Amino acid sequence: MVVDLGAVAPLKFTGRADMWWQTLPTTTQVYLGQSWTFLLRAIQVHFLNANWLQERRCE
Structure with missing residues (x-):
């Protein structure tokens, strides 16, 4: 299942x-x-970076 999701998710x-x-x-x-x-x-490295974490703390 782990391998399949990696191939299908980008679609x-x-x-x-x-x-x-x-x-x-x-x-x-x-x-x-x-x-x-x-x-x-x-995905984590690109989208959930330090700026994203800081914005979540301010919400």
Whole structure:
């Protein structure tokens, strides 16, 4: 299941996530698509950065 989600999730991306995915090199997309763990970590690094955490603290 973990491997399958890594391959399928990008097909459902919309908005900023889809734009981010489309800008990644094909080799990176292939690598991240191998595993949900790889893909999740890339999403966390890109979207859930220090600025995002700070904004959540201020809500």
